[in-house]
Amino acid sequence: MKGVQVSDTPMEFLVEYLTRAQEICDGMAHIPAELKDNLGKALELASGLDHYLEGMTSKESEQLAELNAETVSHDWDQAYKDGKTMFCLPKECITGHVEGQTLKMLVRMSKARRVLEVGMFTGYGALSMAEGLPQDGRLVACELEPYLKEFSQPFFDKSPHGKKITVKTGPAMDTLKDLADAGEQFDMVFIDADKNNYINYYNFILDNALLRLDGVICVDNSLFKGRVYLREVEDENAKALRRFNQFVCDDPRVEQVIVPLRDGLSIIRLVPMATASTLQQSPITDDVVFRGVGGASVLGRMRLDGKVAYVTGAGQGIGRGFAHALGEAGAKVAVVDIDEAKAKSVVEELTLKGIRSIPIVADISESEDVQRMVDTVVSTWGTIHIACNNAGINMNSASEDTTLSEWDKTFNVNLRGTFMCCQAAGRVMLKQGYGKIINTASMASLIVPHPQKQLSYNASKAGVVKLTQTLGTEWIDRGVNVNCISPGIVDTPLIHSESLRPLVQRWLSDVPAGRLAQVTDLQAALVYLACDASNYMTGHNLVIEGGQSLW
Template sequence: MPHFPETSIRTLVENLKKAHEIACHNTAVPEALQYYLQKAVDETRKLNFCSATPSINRTASSMDNHLTVPFSETETKINGEQLTCTREGQFHRMLVRMLGAKRVLAIGALKVPCLLAMAEVIPDDGSIIVYALQPYFGQSNQEAFDFSPHGNKIRTKTGPITDSLKELAAVGEDFDIIFIDADQKNPAESYRFVMENHLLRMDGLLCIENVLMKGWGYLENTADENVLDVKTLNQVINSDPHTEQVVLPVQGGLMLVRRSLMHIEQEDLPRGVMKDEVFEGHRGRRILDRLQLEGKVAYVTGGGQGIGRAFCHALGEAGAKVAVVDLVPAKAEAVACELSLKGIKSIAIAADITLPGDVQKMLDTILTKWGTVHIACNNAGINMNSPSEDTSLEEWDQTFNVNLRGLFLCCQAAGRIMLNQGYGKIINTASMASLIVPHPQKQLAYNASKAGVVKLTQTLGTEWIDRGVRVNCISPGIVDTPLIHSEELKPLVQRWLDDIPAGRLARVTDLQAAVIYLASEASDYMTGHNLVIEGGQSLW
């Protein structure tokens, strides 16, 4: 097959540098011209940084498609393919981010900048495995991997690809993204093996590179083996009823392939296989889709710190718009800013939930901004420790005002909106103290108020479920927050750890999945439930 070289700019860069050197040694050249030549030379150094990827920023591809050398300001190798690689690197990096991929398999040669770009966004416990028929990584490539802090996530193996794939299948490996280079011998065999042996995860993405072969794949009369192999691959994929695909005009053509159940009819299924809502998903939605909160509006009281802040981030990451409510305006604004930086629609609201007027203003603000509220996360609470015989009426009233009165006001006000629209999720934060008497701290008012939260939740849960509103609560154990590390509480920490089978305090992130479950349609049949998350402490 004829080779189509990429447009090179190396000659342009070298000529520009020579022109600059000549100008600097010629007193007849105007200073302004010398100045602009210098600026042009400076700009060429930035060309190697177009990927916005640190490890790629330190590497540059050579003309052989695969060689990568450490970047040096004194010796920069720049050409058209390098720029293409870094742009491709950005594309590969985005694919990994979009899918949240942890494990990637590349069958055939994948350019080093693309590998490094993906490695940077793959979690530390993730990996990229590259299988190629022949060695194509030289010493300089290994230097590039060693130079990158993420190069250790990349593993390569050469030899018969089918044998390598069989080894993966034998140990039950699977991947979030699999790349297959169509420009190799018999790529259709690799495709069939991947799909038949489930090397690609259920919701994984298969990326077939070079499927267009720069137009050669569409020639009617050709005897080129590579072109014929690509044609065969395209035919195999297009005739597969279990997948859907799209071709993107990236380099030699990139086909994205995913599994699909859309075209499978009941009569085409093996005997005994049922195409029902378990198979297809409730209302056609798979379980992870049912946990999504796109289009939903939520608020979180006490959202400016600790558990409430974690709830705000979790709800926003699941797709909801989030109103961050806190007694301290600066705290609410800081968390709303965090959400905004992540692309989450959010607003900050200052409110004292013990005041009916503040609660109504909070909801009016949300209604004015977003038109409704679907998820009410009533999390604000306080705890003041004192022996029961010394508990003042002021401490009792203050604890109940926030933990129970304020929570009731929020439930009632939000519940009226939800009952009117026929749908809503109310999630209250109770405590493990509603089940046991935590010790050795003395906290009569707190324990009693949180027990009240559970009973309030159970009562509302039964009253409102037949009108579309579910009310549940979460009871965390002792949560590791900055308050726990205060000098006053430090002596108690070891005592608490001795009482927890899990051997550690709860983290706020331990509670995030629970709030998403209770806020989503996946929990539509649950109401009045107290979801306990305490590492087993209440069992001892």
């Protein structure tokens, strides 16, 4: 079998038949020129497609290329004769470059975190999909042949994505039962094992909730060399696939398309909603809890697509994390900072992630700057939906030594500045009857953090909470929610300064969570307060401090 190319897909058979027809024609006299011409054109069309798709598909990784080369050059006949494999495995089993990249793309597009593969062979498809998974993603591959696990493991070990893969050897149905017993669930399943069992795998997966709602099943070889639609077919596997395709097509639980890629790739999506007839027959309560508000799931309601936001103090630390969070959730983001270079650098980061953003330089303690900031956002994107008033400063001094200048500077930014931002953005929002204002307060609004002395900061942040409560109750009936977030001590470059570094150990002993907050610990709270899922929440202070204020 080594090196021999065997037709395996409808297109490869078409090329084979057309080539044979052309050879026959070439050996015969009196063939009409038009027939020869059409045959030539048909052959060119058919034989060019796979090469073109190969060439135009993103290159595979070095590790996949090596795995492919080793798989196709391996002597599988010999492995079978030597008793290493139970079955004689054709090298054509391998998923290959174009399909591998398609699977990887589907993993990325469906944002899958957990993938199940039924039928791994040497792991080309498994590794392709693992490359598309996030760092904490996991892929379970079922494979009958223990020899294939041994074969693939060194390639997985060489790849930075190999650790995501767990291979379970034995009959796939046994593994599926174990996974169901363990309560496992997957976002995407790739079925590519023994064809006569496809329907059993498929039904078991759906009946035992191994696929999450809205999850995707991909099925390989669903065209089975074209034999699923050819008339004269004796092949049992082809008949099994024909029945399988029809069964899935008629199954009200799913939607299906068959993509004529290589030997056919079915993409099957579990439809989240029951059909009208099942709803009528069942005792379920068909309301917004069941269907989702506006048809959107709770996570869907946290999307911010089409929303316009600004974040002050977004050049670094918490504000930078907030700008990324709002952008990742779909909003356009104005990155506001007093430092132009920092604002521009965050805009560059967001642009790299495909997030629309602009830098705005503004000192929020200056009323003209605040108005210019709001005017710039409105003139650029037409309005403001989300105002994230985050900029703040902190100076340390014992209260008996605190100067009025320190007090004024702190209050001018933290409280007066935040008020000016709320007012300027609030005017735009009240006019349109919609807005989300999220102020950054601090755990210092609740407790007196120690041992550092920061009277002005503590008092100004307590003011931010009262400002938030007052605006939150005053504006809610006109569609504007005002809330604030109170972070505990956040691990930003500021706390690594010479003066604060010695305090870190002391602080740590005050935090039940045993660590300081990361900027990323605050992001989901902001998105929640910025989205419509929090429409009934106003004037509140969401405290995220690892439990510190409770001790």
